[in-house]
Amino acid sequence: MTPQFESDEGQPVPAVTADEMREVDRAAVDEVGLALLQMMEHAGRNLAEVAREAAVGGQVVVLAGDGGNGGGGICAARHLANGGADVTLVLDRDPSELTGAAARQHRILGATDATVGAAASAEFAIRDADVVVDALVGYGLSGALRGTAATLVEVVEAAAAPHVVSLDVPSGIDATTGEAPGVAVEPDTTLTLALPKTGLATAEAGDLLLADIGIPRGVYDSLDIDYADPFAGARRVWLRRL
Numbered sequence: 001m002t003p004q005f006e007s008d009e010g011q012p013v014p015a016v017t018a019d020e021m022r023e024v025d026r027a028a029v030d031e032v033g034l035a036l037l038q039m040m041e042h043a044g045r046n047l048a049e050v051a052r053e054a055a056v057g058g059q060v061v062v063l064a065g066d067g068g069n070g071g072g073g074i075c076a077a078r079h080l081a082n083g084g085a086d087v088t089l090v091l092d093r094d095p096s097e098l099t100g101a102a103a104r105q106h107r108i109l110g111a112t113d114a115t116v117g118a119a120a121s122a123e124f125a126i127r128d129a130d131v132v133v134d135a136l137v138g139y140g141l142s143g144a145l146r147g148t149a150a151t152l153v154e155v156v157e158a159a160a161a162p163h164v165v166s167l168d169v170p171s172g173i174d175a176t177t178g179e180a181p182g183v184a185v186e187p188d189t190t191l192t193l194a195l196p197k198t199g200l201a202t203a204e205a206g207d208l209l210l211a212d213i214g215i216p217r218g219v220y221d222s223l224d225i226d227y228a229d230p231f232a233g234a235r236r237v238w239l240r241r242l
């Protein structure tokens, strides 16, 4: 595997396709015993910190889908609310349609002061936001963005003001190829998880941050991924495209 990125300390960081990242996630869970919610908590905490730094006390709108990407976004909304931030969650579907980890994150969020807004009336919240967190779809994208997720992305792209932070890959971008089969978010920053995705080398993904989600090196070793920890004890590092 050819490294396509390096950390700001100059350390090469290999990129993975969506299928390779799915394999990393599978091995982390099935072979090593990490729980999805553990990894998601690190993703959400990192994402909340990045959003909070960019918002400097202003309003944050979190857009979330129902997969692993959305679950990370909902988790970030909780950490933002816990820290006293003005945060609104907008789901791309009715909360009753959430399942698995995203449903669990949504249930926990109910114990915070976060506002939960309807997608149909999200336009004003998005226009007024200082920061929009894009956690609609990650490496699970299949074909052109459709439905409410596509509509929300169009609203974000039409809103000039907010700083946009995408989780893992900009929603609408194919994580492997970097191509957008339809509408896609063009974020200021992409916070990608564990390893950068190959598509981030060419996509309009803004500045790239890599977040540590606690995957031990044995997972990468078992998949023959040439991995050297780039974090050196930090939770996030900036990445440069090579």
Ligand SMILES: NC(=O)C1=CN([C@@H]2O[C@H](COP(=O)(O)OP(=O)(O)OC[C@H]3O[C@@H](n4cnc5c(N)ncnc54)[C@H](O)[C@@H]3O)[C@@H](O)[C@H]2O)[C@H](O)CC1
Binding pocket: 021, 024, 025, 036, 039, 040, 043, 065, 066, 067, 068, 069, 070, 071, 072, 136, 137, 138, 139, 140, 141, 142, 143, 144, 145, 146, 147, 149, 150, 167, 168, 169, 193, 194, 213
């Ligand atoms: N180790 C890690 O990197 C971890 C990553 N996590 C995050 O999980 C996502 C991948 O999760 P997955 O559930 O497999 O897929 P997504 O959330 O990306 O997408 C599924 C979601 O999206 C909808 N969808 C798919 N295509 C379309 C489309 N064309 N139009 C509209 N909607 C679409 C689909 O219906 C599902 O609802 C990864 O990117 C990380 O962010 C984990 O949180 C932790 C471990």
Ligand SMILES: [K+]
Binding pocket: 069, 134, 135, 136, 137, 138, 166, 167, 168, 169, 170, 171
């Ligand atoms: K995303």
